[in-house]
Amino acid sequence: MRIIAGKHRGKRLAPIKNAAIRPTADRTREAVFSILGSLVEDAVVADLFAGTGAMGLEALSRGAKQAVFVDFNPKSLALVKKNIAILKEEENSRVVFWNLLQNAACLSAHALSYDLIFADPPYGEQALDAILDNLAKAKALGPEGTLVCEHDRSEPAPENSAFNLFDQRRYGRTLVSFFEAKG
Numbered sequence: 001m002r003i004i005a006g007k008h009r010g011k012r013l014a015p016i017k018n019a020a021i022r023p024t025a026d027r028t029r030e031a032v033f034s035i036l037g038s039l040v041e042d043a044v045v046a047d048l049f050a051g052t053g054a055m056g057l058e059a060l061s062r063g064a065k066q067a068v069f070v071d072f073n074p075k076s077l078a079l080v081k082k083n084i085a086i087l088k089e090e091e092n093s094r095v096v097f098w099n100l101l102q103n104a105a106c107l108s109a110h111a112l113s114y115d116l117i118f119a120d121p122p123y124g125e126q127a128l129d130a131i132l133d134n135l136a137k138a139k140a141l142g143p144e145g146t147l148v149c150e151h152d153r154s155e156p157a158p159e160n161s162a163f164n165l166f167d168q169r170r171y172g173r174t175l176v177s178f179f180e181a182k183g
Contacts, residue, residue: 004029006063028176036146039115052080053079100134126155132162141179141180147163148178149179151177153170
């Protein structure tokens, strides 16, 4: 696993030694960031269910100014911290241990709102509905922000009163859904 573009292009991230951590494939990550384009520059980013931290670290490499990495798995957070250190991005990064399936209140402690939120909840747990609801309650996504959710293609993107689905792409068994705040 490596950083695809930006100031850390080509740098390798720490190897994954835990089968429970499912990183975003390089091909999928590259496609997502191509779609986002200039939205990444100077963005405040949240990488939820961070796993390896690859999405947030890719954003920092491409010019995001700050990234908050959130996960409920201590092994994932240890890997995220290791990858942040490899890229020397400690100054621009925050790592948070939190169960996002219960609520997303932790996000407001690190930024008022986020320009980009990446969410990659565990597949097969029908967690996407809860994540969208919790992000809406926390008012985490800024008015011009974009929420990018990875989920199993068998789990359709739910309707949500706070978010508008504006794009969706399929990469193997993964669907990537792009949302914006309504209103």
